[in-house]
Each structure stands twice: as structure tokens, then as C-alpha cells.
Amino acid sequence: MIKETIKLAIQAIFRNAMRSILTVLGIVIGVAAVITMMTVGQGSSDQVTADVEKLGTNVLIVIPGGGQMGPGNTSVAAAFELRDVDAIIDQLTSVRTAAPFNQTSLNAVYGQQDTRTSVVGTDGQYLEVVDWPIVLGRSFLATEESAGRAVCIVGETVRQNLFGNTDPIGETIRLKNVSCDIVGLLEAKGASSFGTDQDDVVLMPVKAFQRRVVGSSDVSMIYVAASDGVSTDRTLVDIEVLMRERRRIGDGEEDDFQVRDMKQLASMLTGVTNVLTGLLSSVAAVSLLVGGIGIMNIMLVSVTERTREIGIRLAVGATANQVLLQFLVEAIVLSMIGGVVGILFGLALAAVASNLMSIPFSPDPAIVVLALLFSAAVGVIFGFFPARRAARLNPIDALRHQ
Amino acid sequence: MTVDIPVIALINVTKTYGSGEAEVNAMDGVDLTVKAGEFVALMGPSGSGKSTAMNMIGCLDSPTSGDYLFNGVHVGSLDPDQRALLRRNYLGFVFQGFNLLPRTSALDNVELPLIYKGLSAAERRAQALDALEKVGLKGREHHDPSELSGGQQQRVAIARALVGSPEVILADEPTGNLDTKRSLEIMELLRALNETDGITIIMVTHEDEMAAFAHRVIWMVDGKVDRSGTPHSVLTPERQQA
Numbered sequence: 336m337i338k339e340t341i342k343l344a345i346q347a348i349f350r351n352a353m354r355s356i357l358t359v360l361g362i363v364i365g366v367a368a369v370i371t372m373m374t375v376g377q378g379s380s381d382q383v384t385a386d387v388e389k390l391g392t393n394v395l396i397v398i399p400g401g402g403q404m405g406p407g408n409t410s411v412a413a414a415f416e417l418r419d420v421d422a423i424i425d426q427l428t429s430v431r432t433a434a435p436f437n438q439t440s441l442n443a444v445y446g447q448q449d450t451r452t453s454v455v456g457t458d459g460q461y462l463e464v465v466d467w468p469i470v471l472g473r474s475f476l477a478t479e480e481s482a483g484r485a486v487c488i489v490g491e492t493v494r495q496n497l498f499g500n501t502d503p504i505g506e507t508i509r510l511k512n513v514s515c516d517i518v519g520l521l522e523a524k525g526a527s528s529f530g531t532d533q534d535d536v537v538l539m540p541v542k543a544f545q546r547r548v549v550g551s552s553d554v555s556m557i558y559v560a561a562s563d564g565v566s567t568d569r570t571l572v573d574i575e576v577l578m579r580e581r582r583r584i585g586d587g588e589e590d591d592f593q594v595r596d597m598k599q600l601a602s603m604l605t606g607v608t609n610v611l612t613g614l615l616s617s618v619a620a621v622s623l624l625v626g627g628i629g630i631m632n633i634m635l636v637s638v639t640e641r642t643r644e645i646g647i648r649l650a651v652g653a654t655a656n657q658v659l660l661q662f663l664v665e666a667i668v669l670s671m672i673g674g675v676v677g678i679l680f681g682l683a684l685a686a687v688a689s690n691l692m693s694i695p696f697s698p699d700p701a702i703v704v705l706a707l708l709f710s711a712a713v714g715v716i717f718g719f720f721p722a723r724r725a726a727r728l729n730p731i732d733a734l735r736h737q
Numbered sequence: 738m739t740v741d742i743p744v745i746a747l748i749n750v751t752k753t754y755g756s757g758e759a760e761v762n763a764m765d766g767v768d769l770t771v772k773a774g775e776f777v778a779l780m781g782p783s784g785s786g787k788s789t790a791m792n793m794i795g796c797l798d799s800p801t802s803g804d805y806l807f808n809g810v811h812v813g814s815l816d817p818d819q820r821a822l823l824r825r826n827y828l829g830f831v832f833q834g835f836n837l838l839p840r841t842s843a844l845d846n847v848e849l850p851l852i853y854k855g856l857s858a859a860e861r862r863a864q865a866l867d868a869l870e871k872v873g874l875k876g877r878e879h880h881d882p883s884e885l886s887g888g889q890q891q892r893v894a895i896a897r898a899l900v901g902s903p904e905v906i907l908a909d910e911p912t913g914n915l916d917t918k919r920s921l922e923i924m925e926l927l928r929a930l931n932e933t934d935g936i937t938i939i940m941v942t943h944e945d946e947m948a949a950f951a952h953r954v955i956w957m958v959d960g961k962v963d964r965s966g967t968p969h970s971v972l973t974p975e976r977q978q979a
């Protein structure tokens with residue numbers, strides 16, 4: 336009998352093709368919207384986590400300036416010096432290595448080619464700290480660093496913009512008025528979670544950068560890698576104590592610099608993406624609701640016709656339960672079709688969106704199931720309950736319904 | 738088999754619609770019996786309660802008061818499922834307005850009662866084709882009601898009523914929308930079902946010509962049985978009054 340009922344339900348679905356299509360459409364829209372939004376939200380959140388992990392969870396950055404921003408704290412804190420970097424490396428056992436980091440934006444010129452890029456003054460240790468391999472050529476030599484020679488290591492985007500796919504090693508580019516020999520090419524990293532292109536960069540020895548690009552001996556930021564097996568919390572405290580001493584900050588005085596742990600940054604960013612995901616989810620919930628209302632309308636519009644049909648079936652000898660089972664199966668089959676199509680559609684849409692936004696495609700089975708259940712519930716409630724009411728009528732009252 | 742138990746016995750049945758000012762006694766103390774194998778025509782002016790009585794007999798509606806015995810069984814004491822079984826196994830109904838499923842072929846419409854009898858698809862198809870042939874619709878099996886004429890729809894409705902081999906067929910104005918020639922064909926069909934298959938037939942009609950096919954005419958007025966007898970005896974005084 337159940338096989339017969341399923342067959343009947345499928346017949347009814349085809350017989351009322353328009354009604355079925357509209358119902359399925361409502362479910363498809365709801366399910367697809369939820370899955371797309373949630374998957375994209377989850378993907379961007381995963382992307383942030385992955386980025387931070389790539390950056391290294393044992394990485395800390397030291398920047399000048401107090402912790403509290405505000406009107407009471409406007410004095411400009413002194414920048415660091417190269418000696419600070421050396422002191423951090425030499426005096427702290429909890430530090431594996433550290434590197435200075437100065438940055439500015441310049442035009443890089445090669446022949447007729449010209450590209451605006453981010454120029455960073457640092458040293459070979461920076462690549463250690465952020466774990467960034469060189470795929471062609473080499474890093475800076477110690478002699479180049481100490482002499483402040485104008486050599487540079489370029490990122491993949493700069494290579495593409497200036498040289499296309501050809502080998503850039505040994506070529507000379509001009510940055511402002513500095514001619515710079517390319518010695519290395521960095522591995523491609525792709526976009527960061529903020530959408531900035533991390534490969535659009537030129538690294539040069541910090542001394543060359545200070546002397547020939549900015550003309551000052553300041554170091555604006557220090558990248559630090561904690562020693563293996565040492566918690567970043569301990570490293571953070573060590574750096575703080577050392578820097579307070581070096582910058583002669585008295586007891587009870589506020590720090591005029593900050594040590595930031597990448598983990599903190601990670602949780603901050605995750606917080607932002609969570610808010611975003613929440614926002615997307617509410618949009619998705621609205622679509623689900625709209626889809627649900629669509630289904631409800633179609634079901635309610637067809638109540639008269641369905642009530643007549645139920646009257647006819649009762650009149651020829653169906654029991655109320657047989658009629659109900661058929662309508663229930665019909666509602667479930669429609670919801671399933673709509674659900675499956677919606678899932679496929681939603682996943683496809685999410686995959687395309689993830690690809691365009693270059694974030695990972697991370698579907699969440701729980702969301703898929705939830706969206707499916709909700710749509711099925713709407714389909715069943717609005718398909719089934721009017722049918723149940725009709726099946727309990729006297730057949731003649733069901734037949735006379737208008 | 739106890740021959741003297743009537744198939745259908747309505748005992749002092751009333752059916753009241755609405756309440757207060759708008760109260761209508763569609764049936765007002767109807768006593769009516771039909772014996773197995775009878776062919777009865779239910780007649781009377783419009784609004785006299787014929788359809789109401791048919792719905793009652795067809796177990797599609799329940800009386801406000803009074804008793805209905807089907808083959809001696811007290812229908813009022815049956816639960817809805819048992820009434821469904823009674824309709825399924827003993828009764829075939831031809832509605833005044835056909836009541837066919839829309840967008841559903843003649844064949845599928847006729848198969849409908851057999852689904853609930855639990856017949857296999859092959860058996861259903863065979864019996865439904867048989868019934869459609871009986872009503873002269875061979876070749877029209879796959880047409881939707883919207884593609885059939887009124888008379889053809891009426892015949893699909895009759896095929897649906899007779900397909901389950903019921904004991905009783907209830908036909909509410911089966912020739913109401915047909916010309917005389919078609920009407921007579923339908924009447925011949927009903928007569929054959931009555932005479933050859935021994936099916937008890939109760940039919941509502943407004944036409945004397947059709948009532949003449951019945952063994953007995955029951956004349957209703959204002960929700961009451963006014964008189965009952967052979968077509969000739971019941972219909973003659975009416976004509977004389979006219």
C-alpha cells in the first residue's frame with residue numbers, strides 16, 4: 336500500500352505540475368539562499384583562520400604607540416631602531432629570531448613597465464619569521480644587509496607586472512631614484528583575508544631602505560618569532576620588559592609601544608567574520624521565510640481544489656488515513672525534490688562565490704540539514720494540515736467546499 | 738440470506754441545515770425502504786430533498802435524527818472508517834455534477850475506487866477498461882474530463898460507480914445534462930446493470946420518460962415522502978393535476 340501511495344502522490348505531483356513547480360521553487364529558493372550565505376560566511380571565516388595560521392601562530396609584532404587610543408594619549412611615540420631588533424634577538428632566549436619592518440608605497444619601473452607596489456625594508460630574518468620561501472634566486476647576503484646594498488627580492492605580482500613569466504633574477508628595477516638588482520623571487524601567497532594582494536611587494540635590505548628611500552634610521556615595526564616550545568605569552572612579556580628598559584619607561588608609566596600576538600589578531604578577525612556570517616544568516620533566514628510564505632500561499636490557494644479531491648476520494652471509499660498518507664507523501668516528495676535541488680543549487684552558487692572571492696569552499700552539513708528540515712516542515716505543515724481538516728469532514732461537505 | 742431484510746431502510750430520518758431563522762428541514766421524517774434488486778426512481782420538485790436523501794443513503798452525510806439501516810446494519814453506529822469501507826465495497830455513487838478528478842484521464846478516474854480496494858495495477862486497468870467499454874467510452878480512456886462532452890463525463894462517472902461491482906448504485910440525475918437520445922442510452926445501461934448484474938439502483942430524475950425505466954417511483958415533497966408506487970400510478974395523478 337505504501338508503494339501505491341507513493342505512486343499516487345507522484346501522479347498527483349505531475350497532474351498539478353504548476354502547483355508542484357511553484358512549491359518546489361519556494362523550497363529551492365529558501366534552501367539555496369541559506370546554504371549559499373552560510374557556506375560563504377563559513378568560508379571567509381576559515382580563510383581568516385588559515386591566513387593567520389600561515390602567518391605563524393608564534394609570530395608577534397612590536398609597534399610604537401600606547402595601548403589606549405584617545406584624546407589623553409596623543410603624544411607621538413618614538414620609533415624603534417635597528418639596535419632594538421638586535422637586542423631582542425641577542426638578549427631574549429624566548430625569541431627565535433626577529434626582523435625590522437619598514438614599508439612605503441612606490442612605483443617600480445623596468446624598461447617601459449611601471450607598477451605601483453609596496454616596498455618593504457627588512458632583512459633575511461623576516462622571511463624566517465613569516466615562513467616565506469624563495470622560489471628563484473636567493474635571500475639577502477649578510478654583506479648586502481650590513482652594507483645596505485640596493486638589491487631586492489620581488490613578489491610574484493611584481494614579477495608578473497614587470498617581467499611577465501620570464502626570469503627576473505639579475506635584472507635591475509628602479510624604485511624612486513634607487514636602482515635595485517633583483518636577487519630573489521618569493522613564492523606566491525595569494526590574497527590576504529582583507530583582499531589585499533600579498534604578492535605585490537618588493538623587499539630590500541633595511542639599511543638601503545632607510546638610507547636611500549626614506550632617509551631616516553627609524554624602524555617602524557618589529558616582527559618577532561617565539562622560540563619553539565615557548566608560549567607566545569612568555570615571549571610577549573619578555574619583549575615588553577626589555578623594551579620598557581630600553582625605552583626608559585619608569586614604574587607606573589604606561590608602555591609607549593605595543594606587543595601584539597597574532598593569536599589576538601586572529602580572534603579579533605574571527606569576531607569580525609562572525610558578525611558578517613550572522614548578517615548573512617539573517618538575510619538567508621529572510622529568504623527561507625519568503626520561500627516558506629510562497630509555499631504556504633500555493634498550498635492555501637489549492638485548498639479548495641484539494642478539498643474537493645479529498646471529498647471524491649472519500650466518496651469512492653478511501654479512509655481518511657489513506658487520503659492523508661497520500662497528501663503527506665506528496666508534501667514530503669515535493670519538499671525532498673525542492674530540498675535536493677536547493678542544496679545542489681546553493682552549493683554550486685557558494686562554490687562559484689567562494690572561487691570569485693578566493694576563499695575556501697566550506698559547506699556545513701548541519702546547515703544543509705537544517706535548511707532541508709525547515710523547508711520540509713513548511714511543505715508538510717501547509718500541505719498536510721488543510722488536508723487533514725478536509726479528511727475529517729463528511730465527504731459531502733468536502734465535495735461542496737468552495 | 739434473509740430476503741426480507743431491505744438493502745436500504747431510512748426510518749424517520751430528518752436532516753436540518755442552518756439554525757434559527759435560516760433553518761431548513763431538507764429531510765423531514767423520511768421513511769423509505771429499498772429491496773435488493775429493485776430499480777427505484779426518486780422524484781419530486783426541486784428542493785424537495787432528493788439529493789439530501791441520496792447523500793444520506795450513500796453514507797456521504799449523516800442524519801440529524803432518525804436511523805439508517807444498510808442490510809440491517811445500523812449505519813449511525815459505524816465509525817468513519819467503517820463507513821468508508823461500506824462505500825468502498827457496497828456503494829457506487831453518480832453525482833449530480835459528475836465530480837471527476839480534473840486533469841486526470843477517464844481511465845484513472847475509473848480506476849480510483851479500485852486503488853482503495855487494494856487491486857494490483859494490472860487488475861485495476863483491466864476492470865476499468867471493462868467498465869469504460871460497458872458505458873460506451875472505448876477509445877476515450879486517455880481523455881481528461883475537460884476533453885469530454887457532458888454526456889461522456891456522465892458516463893465516466895457511471896463507469897466509476899459500477900467498476901467496483903457494488904450492491905447498490907446511487908445516481909443523482911444521471912441524465913440531467915443529456916439530450917433524450919443519450920439519456921435513453923444511459924437508462925438502457927442502468928437497466929442492464931439492474932437486470933443482468935442484479936445491482937440495486939436508486940436514481941433521481943425529473944423526467945417521466947426516464948422514471949418509466951424504474952420498478953417504483955418515490956415522490957418527495959418538502960422533505961417528506963409524498964407517495965410511492967409504480968411509475969404509472971405515481972406519475973398519472975401528477976399529469977392530471979397539470
Ligand SMILES: Nc1ncnc2c1ncn2[C@@H]1O[C@H](COP(=O)(O)OP(=O)(O)OP(=O)(O)O)[C@@H](O)[C@H]1O
Nearest residue numbers: 754755761762763782783784785786787788789790
Ligand atoms: N449544504 C446545505 N446547506 C443549507 N441548505 C441546504 C444544503 N443542502 C441542501 N440544502 C437545502 O435543502 C433542501 C433540499 O435540497 P436538495 O439538494 O436535497 O434538493 P433536491 O431535491 O435535490 O433539488 P434539485 O432537484 O434541485 O437537485 C433545499 O431547500 C436546499 O436549499
Ligand SMILES: [Mg+2]
Nearest residue numbers: 787788789833
Ligand atoms: Mg438534487
